[in-house]
Amino acid sequence: MNTTPDFGQLAAESRDELLNNVLPFWLKHSLDRECGGYFTCLERDGSVFDTDKFIWLQAREVWLFAMLYNKVEKRPEWLECAIHGAEFLRRFGHDGNYDWYFSLTRDGRPLVEPYNIFSYTFATMAFAQLSIATGNEEYALIAKRTFDRILSKRSNPKGRWNKCVRGTRPMKDFALPMILCNLALEIEALIDPATLDRTIEECLHEVLDVFYRPELGLIVENVAADGELLDTFEGRVINPGHSLEAMWFIMDLGVRLRRPELIDQAVKIALRTIDYGWDKQWGGIFYFLDRLGHPQQQLEWDQKLWWVHIESMITMIKGYRLTGSQECLAWYERLHDYTWSHFKDPEHGEWFGYLDRRGDVLLSLKGGKWKGCFHVPRGLYQCWQILEQCK
Known part of the structure; x- marks a missing residue:
C-alpha cells in the first residue's frame, strides 16, 4: 500500500542542507x-x-x-x-x-x-x-x-x-531555447511585454514542436536546420537531464501563462524521459543515450551527474504538486533516495558531482570547470519551496 511521504520533514531536510551545509561551503571557500x-x-x-x-x-x-x-x-x-x-x-x-x-x-x-x-x-x-x-x-x-x-x-x-563549415550540415541545438524558457521569466521585469511574450512563444514552439518528437516520445538534442531528424552522432543523441530540466521550466511557463495543457504535456514528456533514461541495472540516470541504440561518441555517456539528478527531482516534485500525479511522486521518492545517498558528502560540505555507472564517486571535487555554486543549492531551494506547498 502506498503511503504519502512526510512533506514537512522532506522540506525541512532540503532547507537545512541548503542553509547549513551547502551555502556555508561556498561562502567559506569560494x-x-x-x-x-x-x-x-x-x-x-x-x-x-x-x-x-x-x-x-x-x-x-x-x-x-x-x-x-x-x-x-x-x-x-x-x-x-x-x-x-x-x-x-x-x-x-x-x-x-x-x-x-x-x-x-x-x-x-x-x-x-x-x-x-x-x-x-x-x-x-x-x-x-x-x-x-x-x-x-x-x-x-x-x-x-x-x-x-x-x-x-x-x-x-x-x-x-x-x-562547423557553414552550409554542409546546418543544425540547431536544444540547449538555447531550453534555457531561454527559464531566462525569459528571470528577466521579465526588465524587458517590454511584447518582447517577453514573443520570446516565450518562440521557445515553447522550439521545445515542444521542434525538439520534442512525438514519434519517439522524447526530446532530441540536435535537429537539422529545417527541424528534421538527423542520423548522425549529434542527431541521435538524447540528453535525459536536459530534457527533464526543461520540463520544469515549461511547467513554470504553464503556471505563468495559465495554460494547464503545457503542464500536462511537460509531465507526460518527463515521465517518458525518466523511464527511458533510468539505468535499470545500477540505478540513476544516464548522461547521454543514442536514440537508435548505437555507441555514443561521448565517452562519459554512462556517468551519473549531480545536475541531472537534482534537476529531475525538481521536475518530479513540481509535476506532483501541479497535477497530483502519483507517478511523479513515486519517481521523486526514487530520485531522492538515489541522489541523497550517492551525491551528498557525509564528511565535508557540498555534494559530489561525478559518479561512475555503478554510483561510486568518480571525481572527489566539489567544483571545477563545469560544476559550481548553482545546481545543488538551486535544487535544494526549489525542492524546499515545492515540498512546503505539498504539506
Missing part, C-alpha cells in the same frame, strides 16, 4: 578576496586546485546568492557575496560590448573568447536578479543589453568561433 570573483575549482575539502575563472560559473553564483537574498531572507552576507562576484564580472567579464568571455585568469585577463552563449545567459540572470536586490540601474542595464545580445545571436550563437 570568495577570492584578493582579486575578486570566485574560486570554483575546489577539492572535496574546499581547497583551491585551479584559479581560472569561468564566466558562467561566476554568474551563476552571483545569481544564486542574489536570488536567495530576494526570496528567502535579507542576509547581508548573501548580498555582499553576490555584489563581490558581480563587480568582478562587470569589470572583466565582457569585451565592452557585452560579449562575455568564456574564461579569465584569476586577476581578470581574458583566456577564452566569447564563443559560448551560456556565458551571456547566466550573466543576464545574475545582473537581473542583483538589480532587484540592490536597485542598481547599471546592473539592470547590463542585464538588458546582454539579453539583447543573446537575441541577436540566436541564429548563430557561436558566431565566428563556430568550427
Whole structure:
C-alpha cells in the first residue's frame, strides 16, 4: 500500500542542507578576496586546485546568492557575496560590448573568447536578479543589453568561433531555447511585454514542436536546420537531464501563462524521459543515450551527474504538486533516495558531482570547470519551496 511521504520533514531536510551545509561551503571557500570573483575549482575539502575563472560559473553564483537574498531572507552576507562576484564580472567579464568571455585568469585577463552563449545567459540572470536586490540601474542595464545580445545571436550563437563549415550540415541545438524558457521569466521585469511574450512563444514552439518528437516520445538534442531528424552522432543523441530540466521550466511557463495543457504535456514528456533514461541495472540516470541504440561518441555517456539528478527531482516534485500525479511522486521518492545517498558528502560540505555507472564517486571535487555554486543549492531551494506547498 502506498503511503504519502512526510512533506514537512522532506522540506525541512532540503532547507537545512541548503542553509547549513551547502551555502556555508561556498561562502567559506569560494570568495577570492584578493582579486575578486570566485574560486570554483575546489577539492572535496574546499581547497583551491585551479584559479581560472569561468564566466558562467561566476554568474551563476552571483545569481544564486542574489536570488536567495530576494526570496528567502535579507542576509547581508548573501548580498555582499553576490555584489563581490558581480563587480568582478562587470569589470572583466565582457569585451565592452557585452560579449562575455568564456574564461579569465584569476586577476581578470581574458583566456577564452566569447564563443559560448551560456556565458551571456547566466550573466543576464545574475545582473537581473542583483538589480532587484540592490536597485542598481547599471546592473539592470547590463542585464538588458546582454539579453539583447543573446537575441541577436540566436541564429548563430557561436558566431565566428563556430568550427562547423557553414552550409554542409546546418543544425540547431536544444540547449538555447531550453534555457531561454527559464531566462525569459528571470528577466521579465526588465524587458517590454511584447518582447517577453514573443520570446516565450518562440521557445515553447522550439521545445515542444521542434525538439520534442512525438514519434519517439522524447526530446532530441540536435535537429537539422529545417527541424528534421538527423542520423548522425549529434542527431541521435538524447540528453535525459536536459530534457527533464526543461520540463520544469515549461511547467513554470504553464503556471505563468495559465495554460494547464503545457503542464500536462511537460509531465507526460518527463515521465517518458525518466523511464527511458533510468539505468535499470545500477540505478540513476544516464548522461547521454543514442536514440537508435548505437555507441555514443561521448565517452562519459554512462556517468551519473549531480545536475541531472537534482534537476529531475525538481521536475518530479513540481509535476506532483501541479497535477497530483502519483507517478511523479513515486519517481521523486526514487530520485531522492538515489541522489541523497550517492551525491551528498557525509564528511565535508557540498555534494559530489561525478559518479561512475555503478554510483561510486568518480571525481572527489566539489567544483571545477563545469560544476559550481548553482545546481545543488538551486535544487535544494526549489525542492524546499515545492515540498512546503505539498504539506
